[in-house]
Amino acid sequence: MEYVILLISTVLINNIVLAKFLGICPFLGVSKSSSTALGMGVAVIFVMTISTVFTWLVYTYLLLPLDLSYLQTVTYILVIAFLVQVVEIVMKKVSPELYQALGVYLPLITTNCTILGVAILVVQNDFNLLKSVVFAIGNSVGFTLAIVIFSSIREQMDMAEGMPAWMKGTPAALITAGILAMAFMGFAGLV
């Protein structure tokens, strides 16, 4: 039950993009069409789950016993960059179709701050391994949900007429995101 609540709270209530402001760059950059948004979302779910497991293991069994926890940031970013490369190579060999669909998004993910952010949050919250995995899945599904909804709205907005020129593009997208964040605040009393 605890895990179900954690899942609901990370997907809806404390949505990583709309409430915690992580991963805004891909959220604004890769949301022009809903199919690319979905691709990015799936790639994030995949990488975040794997990288959270690995960073958790590295922290618990390497950094903590050696008393090196101040190296956390440096180690994590290297582990994540390394994992993204490995995932890319393995995916290319094992499933070329999946690679075709997600390949372009993978290199972008290294600098996606949701991945590093979740890895650090897991340590800050003292989660055990299973809880960390649930937390990572919840957050990445939340990211996917937000970016897919947002991109569908933007697709509709592009067809709208009569928007003043200075509002087009980024300003309109940001204000839409604001209204979307407001809608997500409605989930606040859910759990």
Next chain:
Amino acid sequence: MEKTLTTRENLLKGIFRENPTLVLLLGCCPTLGVTSSASNAIGMGLATLFVLVMSNLAISLVKNVIPDKVRIPSFIVIIAAFVTVVQLLMEAYTPALFAQLGLFIPLIVVNCIVLGRAEAFASRYSAGASVIDGLGMGLGFTLALLLLGSVREVLGSLSWFGMKLSDSDGMLVFVLAPGAFITLGFIIAIMNGLKKQKS
């Protein structure tokens, strides 16, 4: 090494023409995440400024030693080292601010501004010019954060740097998440409008 910019132009480009936040839209996560008050915005801005200047300096000094193929990973490690320095310093000397900014301090590593300047500027120009570039970009980032933080604090809690301007309550929504998106959206819209008028 071509050098076409004067020092003054080099410093000012980061603040106005190539402002990283308002014009190039880089580093959006801390921009939105920590600007619920003006003092948080300044703290985050200065932390990033320090990392930018130091990493630009270090990278421009070692740029000839690093093989081209492992350029990006090396830059990231250098940046991460300086971020750890900031993190430890802030934890020791400004624990209250550190607690407020929380997760966003380690996340300076993945702030696109820092890596962007390393790749676009520090890896090509001399150490002196790179420091000025880092200073200009850092100041531009800090000023943009301060603007956003001030607007949000004044509208959201009717105070500025913690000083109450009025006893009544502000519009809470500007302190919360939606207000961040909406305020930044309007600031960029106004800048677009001004640019159109000029040309």
